[in-house]
Amino acid sequence: MNIAVRRASEADAEVVSLLNADVQSLHASAVPERFKPLGPDTFPATAARRLLANPSNLVFIAELDSEPAGYAYAEVVHLPESPLRHAWDEVHLHHISVRPAYRRKGVASVLLDSVRAAADEIGISLVTLQVWSFNEGAQAFFRRQGFTPYIARLWNRQLNPHSNQHCPEIMPTAQER
Numbered sequence: 001m002n003i004a005v006r007r008a009s010e011a012d013a014e015v016v017s018l019l020n021a022d023v024q025s026l027h028a029s030a031v032p033e034r035f036k037p038l039g040p041d042t043f044p045a046t047a048a049r050r051l052l053a054n055p056s057n058l059v060f061i062a063e064l065d066s067e068p069a070g071y072a073y074a075e076v077v078h079l080p081e082s083p084l085r086h087a088w089d090e091v092h093l094h095h096i097s098v099r100p101a102y103r104r105k106g107v108a109s110v111l112l113d114s115v116r117a118a119a120d121e122i123g124i125s126l127v128t129l130q131v132w133s134f135n136e137g138a139q140a141f142f143r144r145q146g147f148t149p150y151i152a153r154l155w156n157r158q159l160n161p162h163s164n165q166h167c168p169e170i171m172p173t174a175q176e177r
């Protein structure tokens with residue numbers, strides 16, 4: 001099995017748009033109030049082309065036996081100094097997704113290696129990302145890749161704006177009430 005990774009160009013907009021569908025539908029089914037269901041307007045090729053045209057973005061496509069198997073999209077971010085914070089640079093991984101049929105074959109690992117190598121080339125050693133709490137598979141992958149949590153985002157999510165009922169996954173325990 002041969003995994004080949006290459007830097008994507010604007011000519012790959014259609015492929016990147018198609019490869020995005022798996023992660024978009026995963027997010028849309030888990031967090032429907034945030035993520036749009038798959039449709040002609042969810043990350044169409046025109047949006048992918050804009051992303052590919054931006055020189056701050058690092059986008060890689062993995063092909064397995066010459067078939068598109070997954071992609072990674074990361075952004076080079078230069079955070080300026082502020083009165084409170086030092087300046088720093090990071091490469092932030094926005095998307096990584098592998099077609100279901102090609103998972104657990106090392107495709108995402110090779111994509112992440114390419115992102116890290118591109119970051120190294122421009123002298124950036126910090127790679128960051130966000131992962132949803134529901135997404136245990138992705139969390140296991142990132143842990144295996146050496147990522148560790150460094151910040152937590154919390155919400156007090158209601159089932160609907162007119163309900164006082166919390167979503168089941170964040171219902172307080174008897175001790176917390």
Ligand SMILES: CC(C)(COP(=O)(O)OP(=O)(O)OC[C@H]1O[C@@H](n2cnc3c(N)ncnc32)[C@H](O)[C@@H]1OP(=O)(O)O)[C@@H](O)C(=O)NCCC(=O)NCCS
Nearest residue numbers: 023096097098103104105106107108109137138140141144
């Ligand atoms: C997460 C994802 C990108 C991993 O891609 P992948 O190509 O299957 O990952 P790899 O084959 O390189 O995995 C390397 C190692 O990571 C760990 N790992 C990967 N996926 C895992 C999973 N679902 N559960 C537990 N461990 C996992 C394993 O240790 C694996 O090694 P092993 O197969 O020898 O046990 C893929 O499952 C995916 O596309 N998921 C849907 C999209 C998504 O969640 N993206 C991340 C959004 S933040």
